[in-house]
Amino acid sequence: MIRSEQEQVRLGSLQQLRDLGINPFPAEEFLVSHRSEGLRADFKEGVEVSLAGRMMSRRIMGKASFAELKDSQGSFQLYINRDEICPGEDKTLYNSVFKKLLDRGDFIGVKGVTFLTKVGEPSVKVLEFKVLSKAIRPLPAVKTDDDGNVHDAFSDPELRYRMRYVDLCVNDKVKETFVTRSKIIRTIREAFDNEGWLEVDTPVLQAIPGGAAARPFATHHNALDIPLYLRIANELYLKRLIVGGFEGVYEFARNFRNEGMDRTHNPEFTILELYVAYKDYNWMMKTMEELLGKVAKSVHGKTQVVLAGQEIDFSPPYARVTMRDAILENTSFDIDNLDEDGLRKACKQLGIDVDASMGRGKLIDELFGEKCEHKYIQPTFITDYPVDMSPLTKTHRDKPGYTERFELFINGTEVANAYSELNDPIDQRERFESQAQLAERGDDEAMFIDQDFLRSLEFGMPPTSGVGIGIDRLVMMLTDQTSIQEVLLFPQMRPEQF
RNA sequence: GACUUGGUAGCUCAGCUGGUUAGAGCAUCUCACUUUUAAUGAGAGGGUCCUGGGUUCGAGUCCCAGCCAGGUCACCA
Numbered sequence: 001m002i003r004s005e006q007e008q009v010r011l012g013s014l015q016q017l018r019d020l021g022i023n024p025f026p027a028e029e030f031l032v033s034h035r036s037e038g039l040r041a042d043f044k045e046g047v048e049v050s051l052a053g054r055m056m057s058r059r060i061m062g063k064a065s066f067a068e069l070k071d072s073q074g075s076f077q078l079y080i081n082r083d084e085i086c087p088g089e090d091k092t093l094y095n096s097v098f099k100k101l102l103d104r105g106d107f108i109g110v111k112g113v114t115f116l117t118k119v120g121e122p123s124v125k126v127l128e129f130k131v132l133s134k135a136i137r138p139l140p141a142v143k144t145d146d147d148g149n150v151h152d153a154f155s156d157p158e159l160r161y162r163m164r165y166v167d168l169c170v171n172d173k174v175k176e177t178f179v180t181r182s183k184i185i186r187t188i189r190e191a192f193d194n195e196g197w198l199e200v201d202t203p204v205l206q207a208i209p210g211g212a213a214a215r216p217f218a219t220h221h222n223a224l225d226i227p228l229y230l231r232i233a234n235e236l237y238l239k240r241l242i243v244g245g246f247e248g249v250y251e252f253a254r255n256f257r258n259e260g261m262d263r264t265h266n267p268e269f270t271i272l273e274l275y276v277a278y279k280d281y282n283w284m285m286k287t288m289e290e291l292l293g294k295v296a297k298s299v300h301g302k303t304q305v306v307l308a309g310q311e312i313d314f315s316p317p318y319a320r321v322t323m324r325d326a327i328l329e330n331t332s333f334d335i336d337n338l339d340e341d342g343l344r345k346a347c348k349q350l351g352i353d354v355d356a357s358m359g360r361g362k363l364i365d366e367l368f369g370e371k372c373e374h375k376y377i378q379p380t381f382i383t384d385y386p387v388d389m390s391p392l393t394k395t396h397r398d399k400p401g402y403t404e405r406f407e408l409f410i411n412g413t414e415v416a417n418a419y420s421e422l423n424d425p426i427d428q429r430e431r432f433e434s435q436a437q438l439a440e441r442g443d444d445e446a447m448f449i450d451q452d453f454l455r456s457l458e459f460g461m462p463p464t465s466g467v468g469i470g471i472d473r474l475v476m477m478l479t480d481q482t483s484i485q486e487v488l489l490f491p492q493m494r495p496e497q498f
Numbered sequence: 499g500a501c502u503u504g505g506u507a508g509c510u511c512a513g514c515u516g517g518u519u520a521g522a523g524c525a526u527c528u529c530a531c532u533u534u535u536a537a538u539g540a541g542a543g544g545g546u547c548c549u550g551g552g553u554u555c556g557a558g559u560c561c562c563a564g565c566c567a568g569g570u571c572a573c574c575a
């Protein structure tokens with residue numbers, strides 16, 4: 001293995017530490033009394049503390065030095081004075097160990113006393129330090145000046161995603177994004193738990209990948225000798241649980257879809273699905289706008305959030321626009337007056353590619369996707385989707401041909417999808433059958449018929465409303481990110497060649 | 499998958515119509531410096547110019563193929 005000059009120096013230092021009887025990778029616990037932000041928030045001089053972390057920089061001035069120690073909360077300044085850590089004649093600990101053999105990126109533990117420097121920086125005067133772990137590779141040397149300008153940022157997206165550990169070490173904003181992600185999920189979970197809804201786990205490996213229109217990843221179970229699929233959705237399992245008598249169930253589900261990747265799609269992604277009995281999609285709209293208002297508030301302290309330079313207002317209520325009105329407003333075509341051929345002509349007239357496999361629902365979906373979707377920047381519920389693009393949704397109570405379904409759009413991106421769930425087993429069977437016909441026409445994303453799911457509905461499912469929220473996308477909306485890779489710790493990449 | 503932009507030191511980047519030994523800042527190494535904070539001052543080292551072909555007296559630079567990534571589009575949530 002070829003080592004860079006800096007790596008060779010560090011490997012040499014590692015050996016010299018060992019030669020001095022210092023274990024560069026000690027096993028024993030290091031007791032920490034404080035962490036950086038806590039210590040700064042409640043700062044008093046003259047307090048004995050022990051801190052541990054990564055040494056991010058050093059400023060050596062002869063017989064005294066300053067260093068930045070970075071822990072999980074932030075950074076804290078250390079002051080190391082030669083004669084204080086080496087009171088006797090032997091100055092090896094300072095002159096050799098600290099100045100020569102330690103490097104940026106090494107983990108150290110220190111014990112010392114708090115004080116304020118001449119310029120008022122809260123610091124720890126180090127009395128003892130211990131090598132906790134040696135770094136062989138140099139971290140990128142990112143610096144921030146007094147005006148907050150970042151110099152020599154570690155910014156190459158490929159390197160950042162492939163070596164997220166480095167990205168997290170040197171780019172504080174990245175860490176913040178994932179702290180926020182966790183907070184968003186925690187806020188939702190707390191809200192649902194307060195309602196008494198049950199968090200559940202359902203199968204990731206499924207014999208029939210159902211609940212959505214998408215291409216699955218296929219795998220094989222050796223012992224059973226059967227094909228299995230990674231789930232594209234968990235919807236049908238959660239509904240089985242409603243059949244089983246739970247009144248509210250939810251799951252933060254990792255789903256897998258074998259499709260393209262771009263800044264809003266990763267092959268694996270997280271959807272929060274929630275099903276609540278005796279509710280309908282109108283109730284769900286209210287529940288969602290209240291939830292998102294609450295989440296925005298818990299993350300930002302207010303419901304107005306800046307996203308890609310625009311302010312998004314998450315305070316309820318959100319606009320409600322029917323699919324028909326959305327298309328009417330944006331294209332002046334009234335889908336109520338158009339049959340399949342008419343829709344196909346309308347699409348062609350608007351420059352939308354169509355093919356023979358597209359049914360009425362798919363054509364309407366194209367019209368909306370191409371000409372309307374991107375216009376909904378503020379949170380908007382698009383409601384009442386045509387029956388044939390919503391095979392799991394109850395037909396609309398008073399609009400024939402439509403369903404009780406909505407999708408939530410924010411910044412032109414679909415963030416949630418919800419319906420009054422179809423619980424009529426006869427109707428559901430017919431919908432599955434028409435999906436099967438679509439498959440025969442060439443639609444490779446049409447749904448499979450799930451006989452067990454149909455059987456469960458035949459035992460009776462209460463009226464239920466369900467929703468799926470794209471958690472990754474929601475996190476994007478709330479952290480001012482426009483790429484899904486920025487909200488996934490390890491976005492999918494083509495494997496690296498070593 | 500298509501189009502497009504890029505890949506040069508550990509990091510961020512220059513490198514002109516092809517022309518000596520490929521540069522800068524930070525980082526690294528050596529020396530100085532006991533309250534600095536993008537520490538400072540002096541000096542030094544560090545390169546598979548993504549890979550493989552080709553054109554040429556000569557290629558980081560031009561051509562072809564490939565690999566990886568970003569962006570746009572297609573597909574999708």
